[in-house]
Amino acid sequence: MTDQSNDEAARLLALREQIDLLDREILGRLNQRAQCALEVAEVKQQSSEGAAPVFYRPCLLYTSPSPRD
Helix, strand or coil, rough: HHHHHHHHHHHHHHHHHHHHHHHHHHHHHHHHHHHHHHHHHHHHHHHHHCCCCCCCHHHHCCCCCCCCC
């Protein structure tokens, strides 16, 4: 392998490790969010019989870093 291809391989490895770390953080946060949603459902079941549901849409908060979006 050339020095350039070694540098590219090292950079790719570092980027993939960063992605793996971010994925673990994201999954952890999603699990926390799911737990909160379960608790919200439990509270609503106990206290708001017959009340109209309220829907939360986090997709409205999303902004993409991709220039294609």
